[in-house]
Amino acid sequence: MNEAQIGGMRFALDLSQPLYEQVLEQVRSSIAKGEIALGERIPSVREMAQALKINPNTVMRAYQELERDQLTETRRGQGTFITTDAEKVSHIRHRLAEEAVDEFLGRMSSLGFTASDIASILRAKGGEVR
């Protein structure tokens, strides 16, 4: 596992999984958590590749995907910036929440719990989240 921090963003890369997807997911989640603010400049491809010690082509591929999702925009000669559109960020937050819930439900069902079991456990916990 290669770990690195760039500005407010934290990365942990697992070399047994495609790196481009991990960079993409981790930038997305940094945006969702507010580790990087709306309108803030993100590191250049070279800076990011250097910090993560990975191939610049891998970073570029992740950045292109962020741009396609309109989470970032590139201003000529100035660099790449996080969107200023709060709606897009709340959209990713929602998507990440759904993914987290799916993962939780998947684990619970693999342990043999039904939907009503899960609901009652959540109720017993007071429905509270840390």
Next chain:
Amino acid sequence: MNAISGAGICKKYGKRRALDRFDIEVPENAITAILGPNGAGKSTFMRMLTGLVVPDEGTLTVLGRKPSWETNRLISYLPDRARWYQGHTVETAIEWGSRLLPSFRKDEAREIVGSLGLEADMETEGMSKGQEARLMLALCLARDVPLLVLDEPFSGIDLLSREKIVAALIDSFSVRRQTVLICTHEIAETESLFDHAVFVHEGRVALAGEVEELRSERGSMQDIYRRIYA
């Protein structure tokens, strides 16, 4: 487009088959690694790129042509052993490079040497193996040519030198996007740099592909390496 393609390459030394129907494609503007233990046939293939070794059978093209002095001008080659004549300093090595190496950029060489932690007046005599390797690499990276070939750039070199070499490669590739071919048996710190990997086993290609795809199908290059050669 491929910068290098080889098909059905055979090479025998006496009775020993160094390469046995070896097929390879090295795409342009990407970093390709040739991986495998010592004796797998990597070095024989690397020497063919500059025409130092000629295949007994099969075809090999480098930048669209048969290896020759014309293609050699377009290749920046880091040999697996760095050796310096006595009496050189870092600066005179750069002067030497600018007189002898085609497409050499002196200003860039000075910049790269600095980023690799070497000073202009350092003498090559008495350099550690890692320092020598860094100087050689700086001279290679200072050439504006389409193909960079690095033969075992990390072997027997201290950790900090290895890290500096990796950083210099990332910087250089960010700017130039040259085709890079690295031959190595040290994967741990370097596999995150590769776009493509070619695993060589007993003179043949055991497995080749895009590294990100290999990761999703089979895990890290280190895992694959263990499975092939264990």
